[in-house]
Amino acid sequence: MAKSTYYIPVGPIHPALKEPIRVEAEVEGEKIVKVDVKRGFAHRGIEYMGMKRNAIQTLYLSERICGICSISHPYAFVITAEKALGIEAPPRAQYIRTIIAELERIHSHILWLGVIAHEMGFDTLLFWTWKGREKVLDLLEFITGNRINYSMYMIGGARRDLKEKHIRAIKDAIDYYWKFTEHMKEIFLSDPVYKARTRNVAKVSKDIALKLNLVGPIARAAGIRMDVRQDMPYDAYADIDVRAVVPQDIVGEVYGDAYDVTMVRIYEIEQSLDIIEYCVDNLPEGKILAIPNYVALLAKIRRTKGEAIGAHEAPRGEVIHYLKFDGRDGPSVWKVIAPSYNNINSWGPLLIGAEVADIPIVVAYIDPCMCCNDRVAVVKTKDGNELGYTEIRKKCLEKTEKIRRELK
Amino acid sequence: MTPETIFYSVAFPLLGVFLGLVYKGIDRRISARLTSRIGPPIRQPFWDVGKLLLKETIVPKNAIAWLFNAMPILAFASSLTLLLYIPFGVLKAPLEGYGDLVVILYLLTLQSLAMAIGGFASGSPFSSVGAQREMVLMMSYEMPLATVIVGFALIYRSFSLTTIASTPVWSIVSPLAAFGVLLLFVALLTVTPAELAKLPFDIAEAETEIAEGMLAEYSGRNLALFYLSDAVRGFAMAAIEVVLFFPFTLSSILGLSLTGFALYAVEALWFLLKVLIIYLLAVTLVRTSFGRFKIDQASRIFWVHVNLVALLGLALIWVGV
């Protein structure tokens, strides 16, 4: 029998991918029969770097984990560090942090809408959505000093205060985005080509979503009411009753496909606008840093011992940071779990039985961030052999045992 | 063969290539403005071709080299031949009397076929998927295209393009058949982006899915030839639509009585304007306002919807004539 299948390599460099990852698909005609996802192309050893620096340096290093979630990682980091160190940020700083995080959610969701449109060849929508995104980037530049990598957070507060002119600019932008989101709803959700390309593509059922541990908008689109802001509220979210946006609340039925993800993301932009409006109207007065002097802060970190796990709902899903301080001025253990790590697991099951044309949609619908999730490097022994799975697992168990012994 | 024919057979392809590239430039510019961008200068396609011609032509190791290299030439040659069948305003087509609409249909198919074979010969999985898609797409849109041509054959009892161009189709049919012709026009407009491999039917070259598909392995001179044949095909396709549906001359509309050179010049410019309008409507506007369909969706659109429209048009013509 002649060979009827052949093999299509997608990545590490491919027009559908914005960052390196490899999807190996075996194709029969247009149908994918076998798929393998290989990751680990963007590993930078950033956690190790963080464990060699002091906490303030590591906070800014965490901002460089991801370019788009450039506030999500610091947010998770400061929440974790504050928990571990027993510092509480002043209320005003908490509100400012929430405003910045929600502004980032708006720009990240609009970015995703443009990217998914580009993946289906709809460049007009890419240009149009990104044109609308400029406003929030300009606003963030006005508030924080840069369009991306805001350098706004500090353990125990925020570094820049919101002045009257900033608040006026935020209110302007909110008005603009109420209109723009309404417009986006009309265009995206009614477009026939968009609907044809996303309906029933990348369809995740509630079962699979729970089994694969999917997070963020993907899980919510599958009908699971999960949101860190709702389940474990922190900062200003504790004062606001944030409810997870799920498709059954919007249209009454759940498909869990890329179309539902689009819907969830667009409605989350509106939710963010609501949150920002609340925060701006109820912004408490007061100072913005618990310990304004960085030297004193570092001294406190050196004095304190403790560990904590903290989470933040990033635009892509939950970001979890683990930190352990024991006598150094920086973390002695720093562990980052990014949402894409869980969500990439859905590619395999979703791609089997799909068409080649669906690869870009399935790849992009989770808004993957490779540099967020690549946390393992291939370990080689001195004579150049790669360590196999069993050996690495053995070493992991050994290390876990070691940590467990230390804790006792 | 007279010296005049030889002059035409050299001048027409040159003019066709020039116009094809100019129209491509205008298309890119307008498309950019439609999406709030500035866009490249109109002479950009010329620079692109010039640059491609200077670049090294790479033949992949596992490609069938002779087939791989021959297909761009075949595609370019067939697109140039296509030009020779198009009456240019009031000028007669240089190859008048040597072929007709059916030949045009086959020349259009030949180019797509050449690209598909080139894709299969390049030995890359992306190209293979692209070529497969192109074959499927071709099978889907050939039927409406053939229906349109049969419709015209029914009206004129002839396949000759010059005959069709000399008498506007609307003037010789009954109102019922005129509606049928309108339906055929709609069908042909829908086929145009597929024929030219433009969005929403650029499935065979889908950039984000299969990395330009059939063209993935082409570079340098070979790619330049495909680029040129694509440009010429775009112009020719719009020109055919103008000849079939809007052959009105400016002098007949305004009642001018021009003679000699003035007549030719005015009519040629009028013809180019008509082609430009059709090009912008059928290619630029459509490719900017749609995303890419999947291959099965595109097939369904052509087999069910467009075919239905075309066959209905044909039936109306059959009844009306």
Place this chain on the structure above:
Amino acid sequence: MPTKVMFLILKQLLEKPFTNPFPVKHAPKNVTELIEKVQKGEVQINPPVPVPEGFRGKLHYDPERCIGCRLCIMVCPADAMEWVPELKKIRHYVSRCMFCALCVDVCPGKKFPGEEKAVKALSMSEEFLLADYDKYSDNLIEEPPEAKEKGI
């Protein structure tokens, strides 16, 4: 089939393009010549997009105000600061800088006689066009002038 996108793009056709234009329309053959012409006022260029107040651009270092406390070296996440022990001042490599402005926050600065408040030695300027072929070019290293003279 007219869709909503079609109306959207036809509306955009009538609007001005959103793109920020390049300084000049075509790449000049000779950049220095162009700059000279611009300075003489012979050629008009499209101005760069203005930056807002509080923008974090290239770090500006004023060695006169530097007291040599080394706090900036301590907080810099990118290790962009180098201690110059001979002068008790710092040297800053812009090519390593990540523009977080932490050093500006910690800098105590120095009070000259007759001044009411101390002025910081480090400040963020509005300069952001920093592309260069050489990461050690003069534009990308901020250091006390003596350091260059003495070749430290």
